[in-house]
Amino acid sequence: MSEAASARSRQVSLGAVPLGPLEPMLRAWLPRQRWFAGKGRAITRLRLVSAVELLPPEASPGLLHLLVGVDADGSSDCYQLLLGVRPNLPPALAPALIGYAEQGPYAGQAVYEGLGDPRLAALLLERLRSPGSLGPLRFDRDPAALIPASPTPRPLSGEQTNSSLIYGDSYILKVFRRVGPGVNPDLELPRALAAAGCTRVPAPVAWYEAALPGAEPLTLGVLQPYLRGSDDGWQLALRRLGAGADFTAEAHALGRATAEVHSALAGALPTTALDPEQTARLAAGMTARLAATARxxxxxxxxxxGLRGAFDALAASRGAGVAAQRIHGDLHLGQTLRTADGSWALIDFEGEPARPLADRRRPEPAVRDIAGILRSFDYAARSHRPFAPAWADDCRAAFCEGYARTTGRDPREDPVLLRAYETDKAVYEARYESRHRPDWLHVPMAAIRRLSEPQRPATHRVPPTPAVPPAPGSLSPHPSHPHPHQHPHPKPPRRPLP
Known part of the structure; x- marks a missing residue:
């Protein structure tokens, strides 16, 4: 049988009903998943977009790859599912059970979350090691990368909008759950950075996508090096706070690392400058979010x-030729890693998944990322008892000075733009905390009170001299990836925190 014919034979017909016998169990199972975006909204329809068997029909266990359209109270999303199929489910896989098919090609068999099955997780890596197509699925890799055969897979705990598998101590595979047409920034940006020679971000070594008729390919998963022995930036900051230790050396080095990534992205991908009309639209969007949150x-x-004044000042600035470029888009301490050699890496370039993919791929002012990190220092300080405002102020100043050390320009030299983005971030945080963690609402509210006050001329507070000179450092040629990193502060409502 030819490869094309074999690929066609793997595509599955589930019956005339959109998902056939799988639909009832998926309707019950999907809303319980942490990565499901439609929580609190009734599912009105499930649509089968694609179905492919990754193993021959007679194999046991089987692995079924689905793309499922979900309509829920006016919203419409597409999800990637990898379902295992077995006649009998071992006790160790009982928590992964979705249900038992009563009819159709899988009648009488257990259907379960396939990523929790080590045998099926290993198969996914084997597909990535051998580029090619299977129905609409396309597997590709960096030909220079050495991907080991059959390392032991294990799921990464604490996942939110996606699912990840760690293979041995070498690689981590991020499986995107909510997918859409177009290259995901978490593949696009790290590849661009690797091509530019920037080693602050783990370079993708393999990936897979779906090529559907009449649409751009959908990025489905990315395999990257696993940064073994790294410290999550958020957890590291909390430990230093708890020990009463200085963090300015790390903050300074992180500022330099962030600036290196921004500079590399600006050199590798198109940039632009905001004109007055674009700046006005940017400020109007911030004002609209403020009004909605106040309600x-x-x-x-x-x-x-008082908060609106920050956005009015941005609109009145008439743009001033603000540079816009590709950025991380969702940067905070939980998206950073201090590696085993003491340098900093940035991870998770997907951007804010609540935003449409096209929006996440648009150039934006780099100060958006900077504001995210500055707010993160404040979150860390306010999670500590007693509150340590000087610690946060010193870290914020050290980060900005480290950033300026690389770019030649301190972010605080653009006070109107920085204040607008910090204010927008704090407003977003207030909305999130009000909905999901009311006990944390005091954190953004403290920033809101500060940001709503009339602004005095900016003075740059000089932090203590770092005890250890910050090393710019870089990742080794074969870095590793994080341990489970928790998102320390606001994520969209569809990304519930642990």
């Missing part, structure tokens, strides 16, 4: 007028 969070209303 939802009563405690924010007394500060609304």
């Amino acid at each position: 939802e969070v009563p405690g924010l209303r007394p500060y609304e007028a």
Whole structure:
């Protein structure tokens, strides 16, 4: 049988009903998954977009790859599912059970979350080691990368919007759950950075996508080096706080690392400058988010007028030729790693998944990422008892000075732009905390009170001299990837925190 014929034979017909016998069990199972975006909304329809068997029909266990369209109260999303199929489910896989098929090609068999099955997880890596197509699925890799055969897979715990598998101590595979047409930035940007010679980000070594008729390919998964022995930036900051230790050396080095990534992205991908109309639209979007949040969070209303001043000032600046480029898009301490050699790496370039993919791929001012990190220092300080405001101020200053050391320009020299993005971030945090973690609402509210006050001329506070000179450092040619990193502060409502 030819490869094309074999690929066609693997595509599965599940019956005339959109998902046939799988539909009832998926309707019950999907809303319980942490990565499901439609929580709180009733599923109105499930649509089969694609179905491919990754193993021959007679194999046991079997592995079924599905792309499923989900309509829920006016929203429409596409999800990637990898379902295992067995006549009998071993006790170790009982938590992965989705249900038992009562009819159709899998009648009488257990259907379960396939990524939890080591045998099926190993198969996925083998597909990535051998580029090629299977139905609409396309597997590709960096020909220079050495991907070992059959390392032991294990799922990464604490996942949120995606699922990840660690293979031995060498690689980690991120499987995107909510997918859409177009290259995912978590593949596009690290590849561009690797081509530019930037070693601050683990370079993808393999990936797979779906090529559907009449649409751009959908990025489905990315395999990257696993940064064994790295410290999650958020957890490291909390440990230093708890020990009463200085963190300015690390903050300074992180500022330099962030600037290196921004500089490499600006050199590798198109840049632009905001004109007055674009700046006005940017400020209008921030103002609209503020108004919506004030309606939802009563405690924010007394500060609304003062906060709006930050956005009015941005609109009045008429753009001033603000540079816009590709950025991380969702940067905070939980998206950073201090590697075993003491240098910093940035991870998770997917951007804010609540935003449409096309928006996440647009150039934006780099200060958006900077504001995310500065707010993250404040979150860390306020999670500590007693509150350590000087620690946060010193870290914020050290980060900005480290950034300026690389780019030649301190982010605080653009106070209107920086204040607008910090304010927008704090407003977003207030909305998130109000919905999901009311006990944390005091953290963004403290920033909101500060940001709503009339702004005095900026003075740059000089932090203590770092005890250890910050080393710019870089990743080794074959770095590793993080341990489970938790998102320390706000994620969109569809990304519930642990």
